[in-house]
Amino acid sequence: xxxxIFDLDxxxxxxxxxxxxxxxxxxxxxxHSKLNLKNVNELRKYYRDNYGTTLLGLMKxxxxxxxxxxxxxxxxxxxKLLDKDENLIxxxxxxxGKKIIFTNGSYMHAVNTLTCLGVIDMFDNIFSIENYxxxxxxxxxxxxxxxxxxxxxxxxxxxxxDSKRNLNAAKKFNFKTALVWDRDEDFDYSxxxxxxxxxxxxxxxxxx
Numbered sequence: 001x002x003x004x005i006f007d008l009d010x011x012x013x014x015x016x017x018x019x020x021x022x023x024x025x026x027x028x029x030x031x032h033s034k035l036n037l038k039n040v041n042e043l044r045k046y047y048r049d050n051y052g053t054t055l056l057g058l059m060k061x062x063x064x065x066x067x068x069x070x071x072x073x074x075x076x077x078x079x080k081l082l083d084k085d086e087n088l089i090x091x092x093x094x095x096x097g098k099k100i101i102f103t104n105g106s107y108m109h110a111v112n113t114l115t116c117l118g119v120i121d122m123f124d125n126i127f128s129i130e131n132y133x134x135x136x137x138x139x140x141x142x143x144x145x146x147x148x149x150x151x152x153x154x155x156x157x158x159x160x161x162d163s164k165r166n167l168n169a170a171k172k173f174n175f176k177t178a179l180v181w182d183r184d185e186d187f188d189y190s191x192x193x194x195x196x197x198x199x200x201x202x203x204x205x206x207x208x
Contacts, residue, residue: 001176003150003157004095008103008110010162011180012088012117012194019081019113026073027054034072035062052136053104053129066133070106084118091198092122101126102146102159104136125150138169147173158188160197 006012009020027044031037035058047057058064092099099122101110107128114120127146135141147154154175161167167177167187178189178197191197 001097001156001158003098003100003152005100005102005146005157005159005175006123007159007161007163007166008101008105008113011160012113012119013082013085014193015162015181017081019076019078022076022081023073026075030069030072031058034068035064037062052139055129056134056136059133066130070109070129074106074109074112078112078116082113082116084116086118087195089118089122091195092119094198094201098124098150098152100124100146100150101128102137102142103127104129106130137166138163140169140172143170143173143175158200160194 013019028040031040031043037043043057044054047054051057051060055064055066055069058069059066101114101123103110103126105113105128107126107130110126110128111120114123114126127149129136131149132142132145135145137143146152154170154173158176158178159167159170160178160180161170162179162181164179164182164184164186167179170177171187176189177187178191179187180191180194180197183190183192189197189200191199
């Protein structure tokens with residue numbers, strides 16, 4: 001395998017961390033205080049189901065400036081939520097090949113998260129929502145954009161995600177798929193934690 005593509009949130013760190021919980025809180029504040037919206041939770045579910053992200057729904061229905069939104073919702077105290085992860089550093093270090101972040105979060109959110117985890121220098125590329133804001137995961141143009149930008153073959157690429165919806169979209173492009181923090185036989189691999197991907201060294205996948 002030549003390429004290893006990773007989702008970011010709830011993939012490289014445990015879903016038990018409060019990063020997304022804090023971002024969710026700030027999204028709600030943004031919608032209440034900046035846009036004076038009610039029934040925020042129902043609206044967010046509708047936007048995510050239909051547009052992939054809350055942001056795109058807000059852009060289409062309320063003219064939200066994406067930079068204002070992304071800066072506001074990702075203004076969190078990363079150092080209080082995430083620590084340097086020596087185990088993750090070791091696991092990623094065992095994988096030889098290109099490592100790429102593919103996230104619906106902002107670029108700076110990815111940089112801040114990876115920096116706190118201590119793995120920022122282990123990734124060759126970061127693809128963030130700014131690269132495909134009109135077609136976020138799980139919509140096909142975001143995957144196509146990553147493939148073309150990196151000039152990679154999906155058949156030679158393993159994609160790690162906590163989202164089954166996003167993995168199923170990746171399967172349409174013939175990516176090899178790996179579900180983390182859960183188990184499901186619908187994908188090529190599934191792991192109880194991100195650290196368990198070290199098991200790939202004993203499988204048919206060439207990780208070094």
